[in-house]
Amino acid sequence: xxxxxxxxxxxxxxIKKVIDKxxxxxxxxxxxxxxxxxxxxIASDIIIEKIFSTIPSIKAIVSExxxxxxxxxxxxxxxxxxDPLDGSSLVDVNLSVGSIYGIYKxxxxxxxxxxxxxxxxxxxxxMVVSQNNSVKMYRLHDGExxxxxxxxxxxxxxxxxxxxxxxxxxxxxxxxxxxxxxxGYYLRYSGGMVPDLHQILLKGxxxxxxxxxxxxxxxxxxxxxxxxxxxxxxxxxxGAATDGFKRVLEVETTHIHDTTPCFxxxxxxxxxxxxxxxxxxx
Numbered sequence: 001x002x003x004x005x006x007x008x009x010x011x012x013x014x015i016k017k018v019i020d021k022x023x024x025x026x027x028x029x030x031x032x033x034x035x036x037x038x039x040x041x042i043a044s045d046i047i048i049e050k051i052f053s054t055i056p057s058i059k060a061i062v063s064e065x066x067x068x069x070x071x072x073x074x075x076x077x078x079x080x081x082x083d084p085l086d087g088s089s090l091v092d093v094n095l096s097v098g099s100i101y102g103i104y105k106x107x108x109x110x111x112x113x114x115x116x117x118x119x120x121x122x123x124x125x126x127m128v129v130s131q132n133n134s135v136k137m138y139r140l141h142d143g144e145x146x147x148x149x150x151x152x153x154x155x156x157x158x159x160x161x162x163x164x165x166x167x168x169x170x171x172x173x174x175x176x177x178x179x180x181x182x183x184g185y186y187l188r189y190s191g192g193m194v195p196d197l198h199q200i201l202l203k204g205x206x207x208x209x210x211x212x213x214x215x216x217x218x219x220x221x222x223x224x225x226x227x228x229x230x231x232x233x234x235x236x237x238x239g240a241a242t243d244g245f246k247r248v249l250e251v252e253t254t255h256i257h258d259t260t261p262c263f264x265x266x267x268x269x270x271x272x273x274x275x276x277x278x279x280x281x282x
Contacts, residue, residue: 001103001115004058004078005129007051008101009145012119012127014047015084015099016140019091019121040091041065044084044099052080062108062256064225069108069256079104079112081224081256087192096122098194102229103131108256110249116229120198128198130233135201153239156268157205160185161196164220168213172280176273180207193221197230197264201237205266207273211244212261219261223253227262240270244277 018040045065052058052072059076062069064083080103087097103115115131125140128151135152138145160180181187185206190196193208200206210221221227231241231248241248241264251260263273 001057001078001131003055004080004103005117007055008099008117008119009127011048011051012099012121012125012145013140013143014051015044015119016121016125018043018047019085019097038085038088038091040088041085044088048082048084048099062224064222064257077105079106079108081108081228083222083225086194086226087190090190090192095190095192096120096195096198097192098198100194100226100229102224102232104224108224109253110223110228110231110251113228113232113249116232118194118198118229118233120194122195126198128201128233130229130236133236135233135237137202151201151237153201153234153237153266154204155266157200157203157207157266158184158186159188159200159203159206161189161200161206161208162187163189163193163196163208163210164213165215168215169211170213170280172276173209173211175280176276177209180269180272193226193230197233200265201233205239205269207263207265207269209263209273210261211263216259219259221259221262223251223258223260224256227251227260230264231262234264239264239266241265242270242274244273 045063056073057077058072060069060071061080083100099119101117104112106112117129120126127138129136137148139148197208212219234241243261
C-alpha cells in the first residue's frame with residue numbers, strides 16, 4: 001500500500017504540472033458515459049496509468065476515462081479504480097479540481113474496497129488517505145506530501161451542497177433541502193465533487209447530495225471511481241453515506257461504469273435523508 005500511495009503522490013505532482021500549462025480545450029474523444037473529454041482528462045489519465053504500470057502490487061486498473069479494465073501484473077494484489085481529474089471543466093475558471101482513487105481487492109465492488117485516496121488541486125495541493133478506519137490529510141510542501149491532520153466529522157454539520165439538475169429533483173428531495181435551509185444550513189456548492197466533499201470534511205460536517213432525478217434516475221456519479229471511495233472516506237471519518245435507502249457500500253455493481261444516487265455527510269444529516277426517502281419513496 002505504501003508504494004501505491006507514493007505512486008499517487010508522484011502522479012499528483014505531474015498532474016499539477018499539466019494543470020499549470022492551462023490547456024483546457026476539448027479533445028475529439030468521448031469517455032465511457034458520453035462526456036467529451038478535455039485534453040486535461042486524457043493527459044492526467046496517461047500519467048496515472050504510466051506510473052501505476054510500474055507498481056508490481058497492482059493487479060489491474062480501471063479509469064473513468066476508459067472503457068474497460070486494464071490488466072497490469074498477474075501477481076498483483078490490488079485493483080484500483082480512479083477518476084484522473086474530476087471537475088476538469090472547472091479549470092478554465094480557476095476553481096479547485098481533484099483526483100479520486102478507490103483501492104479494491106478481488107473484485108471491483110463496494111464490499112471489496114479497502115482504502116481510498118483523493119487529491120485536491122487548489123491554492124494548495126492536499127491528499128486525503130482513508131485506510132484502517134482513519135482519514136489523514138497531507139499537504140504538498142517543497143516537493144513532498146507532509147502529514148497535516150486527522151479528519152473527523154461532527155455528529156451534525158451546517159453545510160449543504162446540492163448537486164444535479166434542480167428542475168428534475170423529486171418533490172421529496174426538494175422538500176428535504178428546503179427544510180434544511182429553513183433550519184439554517186449554508187449553501188456551499190462549486191460544481192466540483194472533490195472540493196465540495198473536502199470542504200464538508202474539513203468544516204466538520206453537513207450534507208452533499210446527488211440524488212436520482214427525472215433525467216438521471218440512477219444518478220450521475222460513478223460508483224467505483226467517485227461514490228465508493230468517498231463513502232469509505234466519510235464512514236472512516238465518523239460520518240455516513242447512503243443512496244437514500246441503504247448504505248452506499250451495500251450498493252451492488254453490475255458494470256464498472258455503473259452510477260448511483262448518493263448522499264454523504266454527518267450522521268445527523270444522513271439520518272434526515274433516510275427518513276425523508278423512506279417516507280416518500282423513490
